[in-house]
Amino acid sequence: MNFFDNLALGFGVAVTPMNLVLAFIGVFLGTIIGVLPGIGPMTGIALLIPITFGLEPTSAIILMAGIYYGAMYGGSTTSILVNAPGESSSVVTCFDGYQMAKKGRAGPALAAAAIGSFIAGTFATLVLMLVGPAVAAFALNFGPPEYFSLMFAGLTVVTSLAGRSLVKALLSTTIGLAIATIGIDLQSGVPRYTFRNPELLDGLEFLVVAIGLFALSEVIVNLCNMNQAVQERLEIKGGLWMSKEDWKRSIPAFTRGTLSGFFVGGIAGAGAAVASFVSYGLEKKMCKYKDELGQGAIEGVAAPEAANNAAAGGAMIHLLCLGIPGSGTTAIMLGALLMIGLQPGPLLFVQNPQFVWGLIASMYIGNVMLLVLNLPLVGMWVKILDIPLYLLMVFIILFSFLGVYTMNNSVQDLFLMVGFGVIGYFLRRLDIPAAPIILGMVLGDLMEQAMRQSLMISDGSLAIFVTRPISLFLLLLAVISITNPYWKYIGIGWRKLFGRSAAA
Amino acid sequence: MFDKKVVLFALFALIVIVAACAPAPTATPVPTVAPKPTEASKPTVAPTAAAAKPTDAPKPTEAPKPTTAPTVATGLVPATKGGYPNKALEIVAPAGAGGGWDTLARTVQRSLETEKLYPQPTTVVNKVGGGGGVGLAYIFTKKADDYELVVYSPPLIINTLNKTFENDYKELTPLAKLITDYQVILVKADSPYKTMGDLMAALKKDPGAVKFAGASSPGSMDHLAIAKLAKNAGIDPGKMSYIAFNDVGSGLTALLGGNVGFMSTGVGEAIPQVEAKTVRALGVSSAERRGGVMKDVPTWKESGWNVTYEVWRGIFGAPGMSADAKAWWGETLKRMSATKTWKDSLDKLQWVDAYADGDSFAKFLDEEFQSYKVLMTDTGFIK
Numbered sequence: 001m002n003f004f005d006n007l008a009l010g011f012g013v014a015v016t017p018m019n020l021v022l023a024f025i026g027v028f029l030g031t032i033i034g035v036l037p038g039i040g041p042m043t044g045i046a047l048l049i050p051i052t053f054g055l056e057p058t059s060a061i062i063l064m065a066g067i068y069y070g071a072m073y074g075g076s077t078t079s080i081l082v083n084a085p086g087e088s089s090s091v092v093t094c095f096d097g098y099q100m101a102k103k104g105r106a107g108p109a110l111a112a113a114a115i116g117s118f119i120a121g122t123f124a125t126l127v128l129m130l131v132g133p134a135v136a137a138f139a140l141n142f143g144p145p146e147y148f149s150l151m152f153a154g155l156t157v158v159t160s161l162a163g164r165s166l167v168k169a170l171l172s173t174t175i176g177l178a179i180a181t182i183g184i185d186l187q188s189g190v191p192r193y194t195f196r197n198p199e200l201l202d203g204l205e206f207l208v209v210a211i212g213l214f215a216l217s218e219v220i221v222n223l224c225n226m227n228q229a230v231q232e233r234l235e236i237k238g239g240l241w242m243s244k245e246d247w248k249r250s251i252p253a254f255t256r257g258t259l260s261g262f263f264v265g266g267i268a269g270a271g272a273a274v275a276s277f278v279s280y281g282l283e284k285k286m287c288k289y290k291d292e293l294g295q296g297a298i299e300g301v302a303a304p305e306a307a308n309n310a311a312a313g314g315a316m317i318h319l320l321c322l323g324i325p326g327s328g329t330t331a332i333m334l335g336a337l338l339m340i341g342l343q344p345g346p347l348l349f350v351q352n353p354q355f356v357w358g359l360i361a362s363m364y365i366g367n368v369m370l371l372v373l374n375l376p377l378v379g380m381w382v383k384i385l386d387i388p389l390y391l392l393m394v395f396i397i398l399f400s401f402l403g404v405y406t407m408n409n410s411v412q413d414l415f416l417m418v419g420f421g422v423i424g425y426f427l428r429r430l431d432i433p434a435a436p437i438i439l440g441m442v443l444g445d446l447m448e449q450a451m452r453q454s455l456m457i458s459d460g461s462l463a464i465f466v467t468r469p470i471s472l473f474l475l476l477l478a479v480i481s482i483t484n485p486y487w488k489y490i491g492i493g494w495r496k497l498f499g500r501s502a503a504a
Numbered sequence: 505m506f507d508k509k510v511v512l513f514a515l516f517a518l519i520v521i522v523a524a525c526a527p528a529p530t531a532t533p534v535p536t537v538a539p540k541p542t543e544a545s546k547p548t549v550a551p552t553a554a555a556a557k558p559t560d561a562p563k564p565t566e567a568p569k570p571t572t573a574p575t576v577a578t579g580l581v582p583a584t585k586g587g588y589p590n591k592a593l594e595i596v597a598p599a600g601a602g603g604g605w606d607t608l609a610r611t612v613q614r615s616l617e618t619e620k621l622y623p624q625p626t627t628v629v630n631k632v633g634g635g636g637g638v639g640l641a642y643i644f645t646k647k648a649d650d651y652e653l654v655v656y657s658p659p660l661i662i663n664t665l666n667k668t669f670e671n672d673y674k675e676l677t678p679l680a681k682l683i684t685d686y687q688v689i690l691v692k693a694d695s696p697y698k699t700m701g702d703l704m705a706a707l708k709k710d711p712g713a714v715k716f717a718g719a720s721s722p723g724s725m726d727h728l729a730i731a732k733l734a735k736n737a738g739i740d741p742g743k744m745s746y747i748a749f750n751d752v753g754s755g756l757t758a759l760l761g762g763n764v765g766f767m768s769t770g771v772g773e774a775i776p777q778v779e780a781k782t783v784r785a786l787g788v789s790s791a792e793r794r795g796g797v798m799k800d801v802p803t804w805k806e807s808g809w810n811v812t813y814e815v816w817r818g819i820f821g822a823p824g825m826s827a828d829a830k831a832w833w834g835e836t837l838k839r840m841s842a843t844k845t846w847k848d849s850l851d852k853l854q855w856v857d858a859y860a861d862g863d864s865f866a867k868f869l870d871e872e873f874q875s876y877k878v879l880m881t882d883t884g885f886i887k
Contacts, residue, residue, distance in 0.1 A: 046601035050614060143763035144747075184635070184668075186748045189721035189885075191668070198634030198641055198670065269757070318753075322760075323776045325753040335607070338776070341852065345780035408600075408632045449750065456747050457715055457763055 007129070010357030014365055019062050022055075023362050026063040027370045030070015031377075034086050035078055039406050041071035041087070041329045049336045057340045058355050062362040064333050065316070069121055069363070072272070072309045073370045076113035077377075080106055080301065081384055082396045084215035084403070089272035089308035091210045091438050092280045095161075096293060096300025098214075106382045107240030109301045112250050114374040115242075116306035120258040121367040124266065124313020128320070129360050133349070135267060135314075136321035142268045144453035145464045149474035150268050151447035154439075156481040157281030161435040163294060168432045176440020179204055180448070187452045199412045206273070206441055208413050211400045212420025213427070213434040219393045220425040226390075240379055246298050249289065253302035256282055261307025266314010271327055272307075273442050279307035285481065316363075319344055320356060588650060588829050592625040595819075596654040598639025600632045607853065608655045608682070608817050615846040621836050635659055637669050643822050644671045650829035652822040653679070658725055658815060661869070661876050665886050666723060677821035677830055680837040681865040683850065684858035685815040687729040687789040688774045688801070690767045692759055693782055700787040700807035703766060704737050711743035714765035717755040719773075721748050723885035726768040728876075729789055729813040731883045733804060736811045741883045759783065770815055771798060772854050789813035796854075816858060816872075818865055834862050 013019065033044040045064050052060035075087035080097035093113065100109040127135060142150075155173070162169035182193045183203030194200040242250065257279040265275030283303045284290050293300045315327040323345030325331035337344050342352060349356050387395070404417045427434050458464035466472050593616075597609035609628045616622040631639035636659055646652040654676070663669045689703070697703040697714075706714055711734070718726025727748075731741035747764055749755035752773045759767045760782060767783075771790075775797050777783045785801040788794055791812050793803060804811050819837065821830060840846055841859040850857055860868060880886045 043601045046606070050610065140757060140761040143758055143761045184721060186721050186750065189666070189723045189748075196670070198637035201634035201637060201668070202632070269754075322757075322782075323780060324756050324760075325751075331751065331753060332601075334776075338772075338852075338854065343776045343779055345776045345782070347780050409630065410632070410638075449748075453747050453749070453758075456745060459712075 003130075006353065006357045007361065009354060010359075010361035013058055013354050013358030014062065014361035019059055019358070019362060020365070022059050022063045023066050023366050024369055026066020027070040027073075027366050027373060030067035030072075031074035031370070031373060032070075033067060034071035034074020034076075034090075036086060036403055036406070039403070041068050042332055044071065045329060045332045045336070049332075052336055052340060055340075057337070057342050057352075058358045060336065060340050061333070061355070061359050062366075064336060065359060065363060066366045066369075068312060068316075068329055068333070069117075069309070069366055070370060072121075072312050073114060073117045073374055075308070076117075076301070076305050077110065077381055078399070080109045080113065081381060082215060082392070082399065083218050084211050084396060084400055085207065086403075087272075087308075088206050088210070088442075089276050089311070090305070091206075091214075091273065092276040092304040092435075093301055094210075094214050095280070095435055096295075096297050098218075099294070099296030100298065100301065101385060103296050105296065105298075106385055107378055108242045108246050108298060110378040110381055111240075111242050111375065112246065112298050112302045113305040114371060114378070116250070116254050116257060116302045117309040118367050118371045119254050120261060120306040120309035121313055121370075122364065123258050124262060124310050124316070125360060125363045125367070127262065128313065128317050128363075132317050132321045135317055139267050139269060139318060139322070141470055143468075144450045144457060145468050145471045146268070146474065147270070148447060148450035148454055149465060149471040149478070150264065150270055151274070151443045151450060153474050153478040153481065154264070154270070154274055154278050154281075154443050155447070156478050157277050157284075158436050158439055159482065159485075160281040160284030160293070161433055161439060163433045164431065168430075169436050172427070172432050172434065172436040173440045176437035176442075177444040178440075179209065179437070180441045180444025186449050187456075197412075199408075199410055203445065204416065204441070205404075205407060205413060206438070207407065208404055208417045209420050209441060210438055211404055212417040213424035213437060215396050215400050216417065216421025217424030217428060217434070219396055220421060221428060222389060222393050240382060242298075249287075249298050250302040253283060253287060253299040254306045256286060257303030257306030258310045260303075261310035262314050265307065265311020266317060269315070269318060269327075270311075270446070272309075272311040272315075274446075275307045275311035276304035277439055277442060279303045281481070285484070313363075320348060320359075321345075323348070588826075588832050589622065589624055591651050592627065593622055593651050593653065595626065595628045596639050596643055596652065597628055597630045598632075598636040598642075598654060598656065600630055604657070604817070605636070605655050606630060608819075611846070611849045611853070612653075612655070612682070612819065612840070615840050615843055615849065616836075618845040619840065619843040621840055621843075635663050635668055637663065640669055640671050640673065643676070643820075646822045648824035648826070649822045650826050653819055653833075654822070655817060655819050657817040658872070658876070661873050662724060662728070662880070665873075665876055665880050667886075675823035677823065677825040677862075678865040678869060679819050679821050679830065679833045679862050680841070681816055681818040681858055681860040681868060682837075682841065683817050683855040685770045685772050685817075685856065686794070687726070687768055687813045687815065688771050688798070689730075689786045689788075690759060690769065690774055690777070690783045691765070691786060692762060693784055695765070695784065697766070697786065698784075700802065700804065700809070703786060704739075704809070707734065707739050707744065708737065711739050711741075712745045715745045715747055715763075717747050717749055717758050717764040717767045719749050719752045719755045719769060722746055723880065723883075725815060728879060728883070728885075730768045732813055732879055733789075733809055733811045735879070735882060736809050756783075775854060794856075816868075830862065837861075 029044065030041065033039050033041060044067050071087060075090035076093045077086065079085045079090045079093040080101050083094050083098040085091040085094055097109045100106060158169055158173050182200055184191050184201050191201055260279045260282050261275040264270050264278045265272050280300065280303060283299045284293050287299045289297050315330045318324050319330040319334060325334045334344055400417065401414060404413050407413065424434055454464050465475060595609045595613055597606040599605045613626050613628050616626055631642045636656065639654060643652055643654045660673050664673050691697050716730060720726050727746050734741045734744060749758060752769055755767055756777060758764050771788060771794060774785060778785045779797045785798060787804045787807050788798060788801050789804055789812055791805065793799060821833065838861065
């Protein structure tokens with residue numbers, strides 16, 4: 001069967017009324033799940049598994065994939081509106097998204113997030129369809145050493161998050177790396193910094209820290225400016241929709257975000273959160289308006305939102321072509337597939353073509369549905385900002401507590417979140433950026449494990465990082481990324497040197 | 505002004521929707537009603553669907569009241585003197601949604617409901633963290649509560665021995681051993697090791713030469729299973745090179761990418777890859793050969809090493825459960841393990857039925873405790 005026959009087969013399966021309804025329910029639920037901090041796509045899908053028992057396998061996966069993508073779309077909404085990330089992968093969206101909202105440009109930010117997600121989702125689906133198995137085979141080249149080098153390169157993003165002082169950013173990164181060491185150490189089984197508290201054995205939840213540092217500290221800041229804040233509101237300025245200028249600036253960012261996100265999060269399997277950080281760093285290096293990033297540049301929303309969706313699509317390639325889950329959410333989906341009697345893996349394309357192509361077709365349909373669902377919602381969401389600030393702050397508190405508690409049903413998490421809220425406030429007063437803490441947390445644990453796994457594989461030799469080509473390439477990329485602001489000085493120095501020697 | 509109210513109302517509505525669609529993993533007691541006979545044809549859809557589909561399912565408050573259920577269930581439920589059970593049941597899954605413990609807890613819940621074995625509402629609550637320690641601490645706050653159950657597997661014993669847990673699991677009330685899984689040794693399809701013999705010979709020559717992967721930290725199941733095997737074969741487990749990965753997926757990626765020599769994992773996790781022939785299963789830790797895809801895979805015993813390793817899963821009552829309740833559950837779980845819902849779920853999940861009643865389970869746990877104590881002392885995980 002050729003490609004178009006396959007696609008026709010797929011659409012034939014996906015465009016039944018039942019499957020369309022399920023795809024819609026999936027993306028709708030996913031959007032809600034994404035908007036709420038705490039309930040991630042993982043929990044959402046796990047809870048739906050019992051329902052899928054009564055469904056056809058294809059219908060079941062269509063529902064689950066809808067939730068997965070919906071959550072990726074919805075996660076950005078609260079990041080932009082109230083500085084409280086709905087998912088770990090949309091923490092980065094807070095940086096510029098919330099600044100845009102503060103400037104009255106929440107509408108274009110939300111639109112850019114939705115469109116970026118659409119483009120990236122469609123791209124990932126196309127790649128899955130055209131060259132999925134080849135990409136999957138390449139992905140197997142990423143072992144622990146490559147993983148470490150990728151994380152190392154990711155860590156250089158900190159220079160992009162620095163703001164005014166690189167030293168303060170580095171300080172903040174180290175705090176993040178230190179937080180990442182809390183919990184049972186995977187390689188030795190020894191608990192670190194847990195103080196015999198069982199809830200700390202799994203480490204600190206990433207969203208607990210992020211919501212504390214971003215959302216709650218914002219509330220405290222406003223509390224301190226009570227007199228001004230009372231009647232203030234975040235007015236909407238300009239149009240709700242993206243202007244021509246916005247489009248012009250977003251399209252390159254979409255492209256870069258999609259590609260980098262697909263590579264980092266999808267192929268290499270580093271996850272959507274890391275992918276969004278890397279794409280942000282890339283913007284800081286490559287986009288024309290890099291100085292505006294961090295103060296509400298549309299690229300800072302467009303790129304990471306594209307990246308996290310491309311990463312989610314990439315994870316589906318791992319799941320379908322290798323039968324290896326590339327993310328926590330796809331791991332749950334794998335479990336569900338087994339339960340409904342399907343074996344994901346290389347054989348799936350051959351044994352169940354109607355399933356695979358039906359899913360692929362539904363991924364297109366789901367992405368379109370999400371776009372249609374999300375763009376009109378922009379008008380509704382921005383109305384939230386019409387609430388006077390003092391009420392909005394109450395809402396943020398409510399939202400943060402609800403979300404963090406739902407995550408693990410843990411009261412301790414609430415205390416931790418409040419603690420990080422206070423820490424976040426002081427960091428702001430000291431002008432220390434909070435974002436590198438999150439970067440350190442995201443990368444720290446993975447990086448440490450990957451490094452120690454690599455060293456065990458190589459019997460302790462560091463050479464393993466430079467003798468493997470992909471790893472070497474990534475390390476070089478990291479070096480370039482750190483040093484490129486200084487290249488111009490090398491050039492100047494060279495000319496001076498030459499100038500003198502020529503004169504002498 | 506009007507606009508503002510509308511928005512506030514919308515926010516409120518949103519929160520209500522959230523509360524309606526989130527509760528299954530939380531403690532919120534959604535009345536999960538025993539399905540009416542007419543719904544029996546699609547039993548699995550009914551209860552949890554109400555919780556997860558705010559769009560088209562009735563809100564929890566609109567669901568039929570649980571008091572209607574006992575009439576349906578009369579005659580099916582064993583009666584007790586004390587009128588047990590007359591309250592809602594909570595099953596604790598000591599890990600997050602989607603994991604093995606959670607799946608077991610929810611499968612038990614669904615079987616009890618579908619087969620109308622429990623006349624009152626049932627919920628599953630996830631207590632996440634500490635390798636199950638958070639769940640254990642939680643159930644210890646429910647002493648003598650006859651309406652609290654919890655599911656566990658070997659980490660209950662392992663984490664007690666290595667002192668991760670603060671509470672002594674022996675105070676729990678073992679109700680039944682339900683299912684079991686086994687460990688399997690996987691190598692890449694083009695690996696030079698064709699049989700268990702090849703691999704063990706290489707390990708004997710140099711225990712550290714062949715690195716192996718597992719999906720949990722050293723001294724937990726994936727590692728201990730191989731340590732047990734190695735010890736039997738006269739190989740020093742301490743000299744072997746175990747590399748821990750976050751999850752089965754990253755371990756498999758490392759195996760398929762040729763970064764490790766072999767992998768130790770559960771049969772359930774291995775089946776998809778074995779079927780696709782991307783990996784070769786060298787040996788399985790069960791006493792007898794497994795069926796299906798694994799039917800050609802010899803046991804460790806057959807290959808000449810007299811070792812078995814079992815990953816059991818069972819269900820417990822809270823510490824100090826009353827004798828009445830214990831007897832009631834002994835009877836009920838036995839019935840449940842024979843129901844169609846339960847057996848079908850086992851098939852789908854590729855779990856092996858290993859039902860044993862409370863007393864034999866308790867005895868089994870004591871044996872397990874002793875054997876882990878010896879194994880973990882010999883391998884240096886406890887001093």
